[in-house]
Amino acid sequence: MNAAELLVRCLENEGVRYVFGIPGEETLALNEALDRSDKIQFILTRHEQGASFMADVYGRLSSEAGVCLATLGPGATNLLTGVADAQLDRAPLVAITGQAGLERVHKESHQYVDIVGMFEPITKWSTRITVADTVPEVVRKAFRLARIEKPGATHIELPEDVAGEEVDMKPLEVRRTTYPRAQDEALDQAAEMINSATAPVILVGNGVLRRDARGRPAVEALRRFVARSKIWATHTYSAKGALDSRARHSLPPVGLQRPGADLANVKELADADVVIAIGYDLVEWSPVLWNPKRDKQVVHIDITPAELDGHYQPSVEVVGELHEALDVLTERVRSRDDSRSVKGISAPRRIDDHAPIQPEAVIADLREALGPADIVVSDVGAHKVWLSRLFPTERPNTVVISNGLASMGIAVPGAIAAKLVHPDRKVVAFTGDGGFLMNVQELETAKRIGTAICVVVLVDGRLGVIENNEKRIYKKTFGTEFGNPDLVALGRAFGIAGYAVESAIDLLPTLRRALDVDGPSLVAVPWDHTANERIATAQFGRAPVTPR
Numbered sequence: 001m002n003a004a005e006l007l008v009r010c011l012e013n014e015g016v017r018y019v020f021g022i023p024g025e026e027t028l029a030l031n032e033a034l035d036r037s038d039k040i041q042f043i044l045t046r047h048e049q050g051a052s053f054m055a056d057v058y059g060r061l062s063s064e065a066g067v068c069l070a071t072l073g074p075g076a077t078n079l080l081t082g083v084a085d086a087q088l089d090r091a092p093l094v095a096i097t098g099q100a101g102l103e104r105v106h107k108e109s110h111q112y113v114d115i116v117g118m119f120e121p122i123t124k125w126s127t128r129i130t131v132a133d134t135v136p137e138v139v140r141k142a143f144r145l146a147r148i149e150k151p152g153a154t155h156i157e158l159p160e161d162v163a164g165e166e167v168d169m170k171p172l173e174v175r176r177t178t179y180p181r182a183q184d185e186a187l188d189q190a191a192e193m194i195n196s197a198t199a200p201v202i203l204v205g206n207g208v209l210r211r212d213a214r215g216r217p218a219v220e221a222l223r224r225f226v227a228r229s230k231i232w233a234t235h236t237y238s239a240k241g242a243l244d245s246r247a248r249h250s251l252p253p254v255g256l257q258r259p260g261a262d263l264a265n266v267k268e269l270a271d272a273d274v275v276i277a278i279g280y281d282l283v284e285w286s287p288v289l290w291n292p293k294r295d296k297q298v299v300h301i302d303i304t305p306a307e308l309d310g311h312y313q314p315s316v317e318v319v320g321e322l323h324e325a326l327d328v329l330t331e332r333v334r335s336r337d338d339s340r341s342v343k344g345i346s347a348p349r350r351i352d353d354h355a356p357i358q359p360e361a362v363i364a365d366l367r368e369a370l371g372p373a374d375i376v377v378s379d380v381g382a383h384k385v386w387l388s389r390l391f392p393t394e395r396p397n398t399v400v401i402s403n404g405l406a407s408m409g410i411a412v413p414g415a416i417a418a419k420l421v422h423p424d425r426k427v428v429a430f431t432g433d434g435g436f437l438m439n440v441q442e443l444e445t446a447k448r449i450g451t452a453i454c455v456v457v458l459v460d461g462r463l464g465v466i467e468n469n470e471k472r473i474y475k476k477t478f479g480t481e482f483g484n485p486d487l488v489a490l491g492r493a494f495g496i497a498g499y500a501v502e503s504a505i506d507l508l509p510t511l512r513r514a515l516d517v518d519g520p521s522l523v524a525v526p527w528d529h530t531a532n533e534r535i536a537t538a539q540f541g542r543a544p545v546t547p548r
């Protein structure tokens, strides 16, 4: 067995089912070994960025790390964006790259760049295998580090000559890490601070969903904690579905990157004296935006200690497995007065029948067309903010958003990965026309491997969110308009069903038809970009809902 074969045995041992990537001359031995694997399916993508986004979303939604593969030089540089996305959105991902033989890595050499160095700042660990016998240790370490809290990306480089070396080693046994229970003293202090707070608010972050995806019942424990304490709870965009947005005590989400905007929207947070941050990640929504005067007391509840920030200096840190900490707190907190009116997001009704269509109408129809377990993978732009703020979400891990790196181009490859994790659910890639054309080539991948994703493209011929900010700040627009190809014809050219929506009344039936296609489909929706002016204030979702 050579080192490349051993590496593939080690991937099988980690439970890897898919490797996304593009081979090159320097990864031929790996390719050959993958071809011989009956446990792993190699999914050829059309750009390495597509492969890394697929691994990223696969890692978020499954209980295993996603794996992507590229050759040296340009293959590796193309992988970077999706790898950085996994790192900042805390998705377990292992990137594997080829490299020139060790005899030429010390000098100027064809296609040679320092890949390990390039990956270092965007991963938890980046390494080169120089001794073939270390493959089992390196692979086990890469998967373990990618998976343990906070999860993220790791990178392994396998030089061409090392890949061909003969070895006689076996994969290491996979042992799962468990996390300690939070200390009783910290739990007592937290309960005391919560019980004596005048106006506490819960701020839920993506950590809750992460633990849930790993089989820990953090979402149930959170919902019990909220129901028992009757404390108002808001959540960040990437935590959509941690709370049932229609449930009693669910506040609208927070995540606008503008000072003051969400404090005006979510007054309870503005007025809070104590913020109970649960699985909250500073990378997503900076504490300066909700604690500008540094006058709120913070109770930090997470599996890892708090990141330091002048606006986030917890009075108490409850560090331990989330559901266990929440179960104890549920016992120890008092139930509050419940008499105030009930809020939450409810799906709005269609506003009018004009085209271009209002974002509220698109969100409402998308919600109606999908079941509660179906999945939406959002791209990045104004549409992401509309979706994050207004799409009612009942179940965990049903809305996937890039909100750490916040990278355009994730939706199409991300939706392909989501469909591989959950073939029984409907999966929508929800994308602007800017982000869609960044990874449009992966439609061919979807078609080839038969993943029935539905791509909903919001067509306005501009970088909507950027233009909106230009107008707000400079009172003009610059460098944001572009032309689009005929998107339906483009879809058809890839061999996929394409639909153009003409008016709001057509939208829901068209979405339903596209979602029923037994293969990938595309729906082009004329989108009213002028509505972005009200993106920060649209509040239709604050209608009273029935207490449950």
Ligand SMILES: Cc1ncc(C[n+]2csc(CCOP(=O)(O)OP(=O)(O)O)c2C)c(N)n1
Pocket: 379, 380, 381, 382, 383, 384, 406, 407, 408, 409, 431, 432, 433, 434, 435, 436, 458, 460, 462, 463, 464, 465, 466
């Ligand atoms: C890869 C990448 N490039 C640039 C940006 C900056 N950016 C954020 S949103 C956006 C515009 C997105 O336009 P579009 O996809 O059409 O969506 P819309 O805002 O119109 O909904 C840009 C350029 C980014 N986040 N990611």
